[in-house]
């Protein structure tokens with residue numbers, strides 16, 4: 001599959017069907033400056049950058065990387081992209097130390113038979129909701145613990161649509177990741193309440209109607225015994 005524009009100014013530039021089977025989906029928002037949401041598992045940085053160029057965008061404008069949580073399939077490309085473009089790295093404070101310590105278990109690097117070098121982050125979120133304003137556009141970063149303690153989801157309202165980036169909302173819920181099912185219950189309820197039009201998800205792709213987004217979230221709530 002090729003990278004493409006999902007809706008105006010929002011692109012998928014990496015993921016299991018686009019760059020590498022080990023990558024979680026990598027999304028890009030073009031607001032004049034470029035904002036990357038997650039970075040893949042680390043083996044595909046060149047392909048991700050190539051895809052950004054193919055879409056007619058300049059990777060030199062990669063100003064920010066929003067990291068949804070501390071797992072290797074999402075963070076692997078962070079050190080290299082930071083090194084090449086000086087992008088500012090944002091993550092929730094509760095998921096920051098696995099990156100900063102290169103923790104093989106909490107980053108799940110061990111699972112992927114690789115390692116993650118200790119990598120300092122620039123900005124640590126700590127509030128239930130943090131708002132980044134870029135030009136006229138607000139990006140809302142919601143703390144949605146469950147899969148990991150510091151998982152975040154990001155949403156924006158643009159051109160009449162609410163677009164939600166919710167990477168590993170499906171789980172898994174595992175003690176070694178610090179997962180918490182009660183937190184997950186509250187977080188997924190919050191995501192339902194957003195009533196998003198489009199869901200850009202981490203491993204299973206993109207859902208493009210309110211109903212599909214709702215059904216997707218509800219299917220996992222049912223699986224985990226909620227409602």
Ligand SMILES: [Zn+2]
Nearest residue numbers: 069071147168
């Ligand atoms: Zn994960």
Ligand SMILES: [Zn+2]
Nearest residue numbers: 024073168202
């Ligand atoms: Zn993942």
